Amino acid sequence: xxxxxxxxxxxxxxxxxxxxxxxxxxxxxxxxxxxxxxxxxxxxxxxxxxxxxxxxxxxxxxxxxxxxxxxxxxxxxxxxxxxxxxxxxxxxxxxxxxxxxxxxxxxxxxxxxxxxxxxxxxxxxxxxxxxxxxxxxxxxxxxxxxxxxxxxxxxxxxxxxxxxxxxxxxxxxxxxxx
Amino acid sequence: xxxxxxxxxxxxxxxxxxxxxxxxxxxxxxxxxxxxxxxxxxxxxxxxxxxxxxxxxxxxxxxxxxxxxxxxxxxxxxxxxxxxxxxxxxxxxxxxxxxxxxxxxxxxxxxxxxxxxxxxxxxxxxxxxxxxxxxxxxxxxxxxxxxxxxxxxxxxxxxxxxxxxxxxxxxxxxxxxxxxxxxxxxxxxxxxxxxxxxxxxxxxxxxxxxxxxxxxxxxxxxxxxxxxxxxxxxxxxxxxxxxxxxxxxxxxxxxxxxxxxxxxxxxxxxxxxxxxxxxxxxxxxxxxxxxxxxxxxxxxxxxxxxxxxxxxxxxxxxxxxxxxxxxxxxxxxxxxxx
Numbered sequence: 001x002x003x004x005x006x007x008x009x010x011x012x013x014x015x016x017x018x019x020x021x022x023x024x025x026x027x028x029x030x031x032x033x034x035x036x037x038x039x040x041x042x043x044x045x046x047x048x049x050x051x052x053x054x055x056x057x058x059x060x061x062x063x064x065x066x067x068x069x070x071x072x073x074x075x076x077x078x079x080x081x082x083x084x085x086x087x088x089x090x091x092x093x094x095x096x097x098x099x100x101x102x103x104x105x106x107x108x109x110x111x112x113x114x115x116x117x118x119x120x121x122x123x124x125x126x127x128x129x130x131x132x133x134x135x136x137x138x139x140x141x142x143x144x145x146x147x148x149x150x151x152x153x154x155x156x157x158x159x160x161x162x163x164x165x166x167x168x169x170x171x172x173x174x175x176x177x178x
Numbered sequence: 179x180x181x182x183x184x185x186x187x188x189x190x191x192x193x194x195x196x197x198x199x200x201x202x203x204x205x206x207x208x209x210x211x212x213x214x215x216x217x218x219x220x221x222x223x224x225x226x227x228x229x230x231x232x233x234x235x236x237x238x239x240x241x242x243x244x245x246x247x248x249x250x251x252x253x254x255x256x257x258x259x260x261x262x263x264x265x266x267x268x269x270x271x272x273x274x275x276x277x278x279x280x281x282x283x284x285x286x287x288x289x290x291x292x293x294x295x296x297x298x299x300x301x302x303x304x305x306x307x308x309x310x311x312x313x314x315x316x317x318x319x320x321x322x323x324x325x326x327x328x329x330x331x332x333x334x335x336x337x338x339x340x341x342x343x344x345x346x347x348x349x350x351x352x353x354x355x356x357x358x359x360x361x362x363x364x365x366x367x368x369x370x371x372x373x374x375x376x377x378x379x380x381x382x383x384x385x386x387x388x389x390x391x392x393x394x395x396x397x398x399x400x401x402x403x404x405x406x407x408x409x410x411x412x413x414x415x416x417x418x419x420x421x422x423x424x425x426x427x428x429x430x431x432x433x434x435x436x437x438x439x440x441x442x443x444x445x446x447x448x449x450x451x452x453x454x455x456x457x458x459x460x461x462x463x464x465x466x467x468x469x470x471x472x473x474x475x476x477x478x479x480x481x482x483x484x485x486x487x488x489x490x491x492x493x494x495x496x497x498x499x500x501x502x503x504x505x506x507x508x509x510x511x512x513x514x515x516x
Contacts, residue, residue, distance in 0.1 A: 016508060023274075036274040039249070040505035046278035056282045075217045078206055083214035090218060100223040100301050104230040107294045111234040111287055115241055118283040122276045125268035132271070138252040140272045141245070143504075 007130035007178050008034075008150040009161055010137070011170035016042040019145035022168035023048040026149060029164060033153035037131065037146040059117035060110050067109025071102040133177045148176060179338055180331075181239060182487040184232045186480045191224065193476070220304040227301040234294055238287050244270050245280075245501040299327040306450065312393040313454035316381070322374035326443060329367035332360050333439035338488070340433045342497060351498050358426045364439065365420040371446075372414050393454065401466050402453045409449055413442030 013019045016038060023036050027050055036045050075098040079085070084092050119125070131137050131148055140146050147170075149161055165173050192198040204225045206215055215222045247267035254260035270276070303323035306314040336357065343352045382394035397406050416438040419425045426432070452467050491497075 017512075037272040038274065038277065039272060040245075040501045040508065041277035041281050042274065045274040049274060051275045051278060054279060054282055056279050057286065060283075060286050074206060078214040079217055083212075085216055087216060087218045094218055097218040100297070100304070101217060101226045103297055104223075104226040104294075104301075107290050107297070108230040108233060111237050111290050114283045114286050114290070115237045118241070118279055119268070121279055122273075124270065124276075127264070127269050129269060129271055137271075141249040141252045141270075 006151055007176040008148050010134055010146050010148040010174045010176050011165040012136055012172045013145040014171050016145055020045055022147050030155050031149050031153050033150040035148050037140040039141050056117055060114045063113025064106050064110035068102055068106040071105030130176050130178050134174045180235045182484050186484045220308045223301045227298045231298045246496045249500050296324050299324040311454050311458055312389040318374050318377045325367045325370035329371050330443035332364045333436040336360055336432055336436035354427055357432055361420050361426040361432055368417045396457050397453050405445055405449055409445040412438045
């Protein structure tokens with residue numbers, strides 16, 4: 001078999017606890033370029049593999065603020081500058097009546113930021129990813145749990161990393177082709 | 179359910195424009211006429227509220243489905259279904275980092291959707307409350323409409339969940355406890371709606387306003403009196419059965435009461451709209467409306483649209499969140515072992 005570089009090595013586990021334990025051990029061992037895969041969110045798993053900073057709340061806040069400012073300014077500009085109308089003798093900048101639309105646009109903007117921000121941060125849509133080359137990986141959306149250590153990791157060594165992974169008690173260890 | 183209901187409901191504001199093909203004139207966009215919408219009008223507020231409600235509900239729904247699309251993609255046996263679900267799943271692979279961000283996004287959307295529901299129904303109530311018409315111009319309307327929305331919302335959920343649960347064997351997922359909890363929320367919001375009615379009645383006397391007093395008497399004893407008393411029966415009296423624990427755990431009774439509330443809420447909107455319009459401030463605007471066969475046809479057609487969309491959804495997509503059920507089972511297993 002030819003030896004092109006592989007994307008990494010993948011271990012399959014039958015329970016989330018086993019995956020969590022293995023992920024913690026791998027992090028302690030010094031591996032940094034890795035990812036864990038599960039059919040449902042497992043608490044503590046993202047931290048175990050070293051994920052710290054979630055930018056999403058900030059993105060949503062900024063999105064909401066832009067929606068609020070934009071929404072109010074839109075109404076102000078339309079009602080005071082572009083197309084002023086005398087409605088019941090109200091002042092042109094009748095800000096109390098601008099509140100409902102401002103509120104709605106805030107929520108809309110924040111919600112769009114949440115979804116688009118999530119997709120952007122996660123790099124989705126991503127139709128191709130090397131992990132899908134492992135046949136057993138289709139169980140990742142069902143009832144199996146996977147840990148993948150990438151070959152780009154400085155500590156990665158085909159044989160040593162494989163032995164380390166086998167030591168964590170997996171159901172199987174597979175090579176992930178690019 | 180929300181999405182399809184909003185889609186159906188959204189048809190009617192468009193139809194009532196009279197020239198529905200000009201609906202886009204309600205949005206602020208650069209146009210050759212040089213005009214802009216008038217932002218002090220509840221009708222314009224409504225445009226933004228309902229559009230936001232539809233969009234956010236769609237986003238929330240889609241977000242919740244992404245991991246399940248991945249499950250359906252991986253389980254597909256036919257090439258076309260794998261491609262279709264795969265496109266919708268957008269390459270979701272269950273990465274722990276992605277899940278972490280996903281949970282945050284879901285939580286934030288839920289936190290945004292809750293004030294959205296309150297604001298949307300408040301703005302819808304303003305269509306009536308900001309007007310001068312007796313029977314509409316009442317400060318009780320915003321909380322009354324929000325409570326009414328939640329009341330009729332839970333009734334609709336029960337109306338849909340009970341048959342789906344029975345015909346698809348979902349009793350382990352939608353348990354009797356869930357149904358009982360829904361019944362209790364229905365009872366609570368129903369009582370808030372009753373409070374709204376009582377306040378309207380009280381204020382029509384206490385305000386001393388001749389117009390308010392006439393409005394109330396006309397509602398009860400005028401040309402549409404039978405609608406009003408039917409409303410009392412379906413919306414207030416029948417759901418009082420929910421005070422009894424035996425009723426709250428009886429699935430057939432819950433279904434009957436849920437249908438009763440669905441009918442009652444429709445009657446409530448009919449009473450509010452038609453009765454008040456039939457006796458406006460201006461006697462020249464007085465009249466007696468009765469629905470034509472075409473009105474009924476459009477109404478029944480919208481129910482047909484709703485059911486069609488529901489059945490298509492049930493056929494193609496998971497009714498219950500697959501990954502959330504998996505997570506729950508895991509939690510239960512850990513509690514048993516731990």
